[in-house]
Amino acid sequence: MKNIPNDILQENIKKHLIQPWPYASSIGDEYREIVSNGHGIYIEDAEGNKLIDGPAGMWCSNIGHRNEEIAQVMFKQAMELSYNSPWYTSNEPSAKLSKVISDHAPGDLSNVFFTTGGSTAVESALRFVHYYYNVLGTPEKKLILCREDGYHGSTFLSASLNGKSRTSDWMNYQNDNIIKLSSPNSFRKLQGKSIEEFEDGLIDELNEVINKQDSKNIAAFIGEPIQASGGVIVPPKNYLKRVREICKKNNILFIADEVVTGFGRMGHIFASEKVFGIVPDIITFAKGVTSGYFPLGGIVISNSLIKNLRSSNHSDAMFGHGLTYSSHPIGCAVALKNIELMENGILDNVLEIAPIFQSKLRTLLDLPIVGDVRGEGLMACIECVADYDDSNPLTLDLKVGEIIDKHCQKLGLLLRPAINMCILSPPLIINKSDVDNIVSILRKGITLAMEELKSKGIWNY
Numbered sequence: 001m002k003n004i005p006n007d008i009l010q011e012n013i014k015k016h017l018i019q020p021w022p023y024a025s026s027i028g029d030e031y032r033e034i035v036s037n038g039h040g041i042y043i044e045d046a047e048g049n050k051l052i053d054g055p056a057g058m059w060c061s062n063i064g065h066r067n068e069e070i071a072q073v074m075f076k077q078a079m080e081l082s083y084n085s086p087w088y089t090s091n092e093p094s095a096k097l098s099k100v101i102s103d104h105a106p107g108d109l110s111n112v113f114f115t116t117g118g119s120t121a122v123e124s125a126l127r128f129v130h131y132y133y134n135v136l137g138t139p140e141k142k143l144i145l146c147r148e149d150g151y152h153g154s155t156f157l158s159a160s161l162n163g164k165s166r167t168s169d170w171m172n173y174q175n176d177n178i179i180k181l182s183s184p185n186s187f188r189k190l191q192g193k194s195i196e197e198f199e200d201g202l203i204d205e206l207n208e209v210i211n212k213q214d215s216k217n218i219a220a221f222i223g224e225p226i227q228a229s230g231g232v233i234v235p236p237k238n239y240l241k242r243v244r245e246i247c248k249k250n251n252i253l254f255i256a257d258e259v260v261t262g263f264g265r266m267g268h269i270f271a272s273e274k275v276f277g278i279v280p281d282i283i284t285f286a287k288g289v290t291s292g293y294f295p296l297g298g299i300v301i302s303n304s305l306i307k308n309l310r311s312s313n314h315s316d317a318m319f320g321h322g323l324t325y326s327s328h329p330i331g332c333a334v335a336l337k338n339i340e341l342m343e344n345g346i347l348d349n350v351l352e353i354a355p356i357f358q359s360k361l362r363t364l365l366d367l368p369i370v371g372d373v374r375g376e377g378l379m380a381c382i383e384c385v386a387d388y389d390d391s392n393p394l395t396l397d398l399k400v401g402e403i404i405d406k407h408c409q410k411l412g413l414l415l416r417p418a419i420n421m422c423i424l425s426p427p428l429i430i431n432k433s434d435v436d437n438i439v440s441i442l443r444k445g446i447t448l449a450m451e452e453l454k455s456k457g458i459w460n461y
């Protein structure tokens with residue numbers, strides 16, 4: 001392909017490309033830095049500046065960039081079969097992958113439906129749940145419980161579950177049938193309570209909602225085991241197990257959204273059982289399943305739910321849901337190779353590196369602007385606060401995450417800034433010296449950000 005000069009590409013982007021999540025003032029007119037290259041844990045911009053890919057793209061470049069084995073698989077599969085209609089045919093890669101995923105899924109979760117990404121996975125799970133109860137003769141079971149600080153996607157129904165209230169939200173949502181529970185984020189919320197009391201409070205709230213709404217109207221609870229985009233919120237120790245138990249007792253389906261926690265980020269293909277000790281009824285996955293080399297997602301559904309449908313009185317009840325690219329042969333072939341690579345050392349690397357990554361990041365807590373460093377596995381969040389005594393977040397306008405990211409980028413590390421937070425979820429192939437490098441850049445970048453805030457008289461440390 002002919003090399004087009006960077007300024008022309010920039011012009012094209014500004015004139016013709018609508019970026020995701022734009023503001024009205026810049027919609028269709030926004031330039032975002034072109035990434036021209038990726039290699040291992042690094043990405044390079046058009047000027048050749050090399051950066052550690054701190055967020056692994058969007059929590060997805062799990063095995064790292066430019067993996068030749070994956071590239072070969074994509075090429076080979078495209079040359080053999082680039083596409084087949086899942087409406088009336090099947091293909092070999094999806095046949096193999098559904099078995100591999102089922103073998104890794106906890107409990108009796110052994111029925112896989114493939115989608116094109118995370119939002120479509122969540123959307124499929126919710127549509128399945130409603131269909132399930134309709135077919136079983138309990139159509140009144142419609143309510144979905146989700147949580148503040150959750151993120152589940154950008155399609156109408158999945159976005160309706162998102163828990164970040166934006167002060168000026170201009171979008172429409174499906175508000176009927178959706179109930180938001182409190183976030184399990186204990187930072188700033190303890191107010192003299194112990195973490196156990198905080199956990200009890202969350203459980204009390206869930207029980208109250210069930211009592212008020214009546215479990216016969218509640219279809220499902222959906223939650224990320226660790227809320228990722230909400231700021232890497234690790235729930236109190238027994239919270240997920242207790243929620244799972246309550247759901248079981250009240251005949252409410254439990255959907256674990258493992259779009260981020262799945263496929264290696266916590267050192268396992270699925271984290272629900274191995275890390276959190278729970279067996280959900282449905283798991284949603286995406287992102288790391290192909291390490292970002294191909295858009296693929298899906299849901300794994302418990303066999304007992306499928307059996308219940310098969311033995312219902314409505315053999316004519318069609319699950320009227322499917323995507324042109326469900327079970328895409330190239331996506332499934334990539335996922336198979338990706339899982340093989342993960343099992344051949346990458347998952348072990350995560351189990352070894354993650355505790356080091358977490359403990360070294362926590363050394364940043366001595367910086368006055370850093371209020372909280374949290375995370376588990378290879379996902380973490382540094383949350384900035386105004387000062388040690390006052391644990392209010394820095395004002396939204398200050399966007400301190402962006403200031404830190406700007407300084408860290410100059411030092412060779414890309415972050416994911418989110419208001420007063422910096423999120424990190426590096427490729428799973430990082431080693432100990434990469435961790436040292438990341439933490440030392442962060443220390444310098446955060447210090448420079450503090451100096452900038454001070455010199456501008458915005459904040460005084």
Ligand SMILES: Cc1ncc(COP(=O)(O)O)c(C=O)c1O
Pocket residue numbers: 058117118119120122151152153154224228229257258259260286287
């Ligand atoms: C937990 C979770 N679920 C669902 C989604 C939506 O995935 P996608 O952007 O692939 O549609 C995301 C995306 O970040 C996510 O973090």
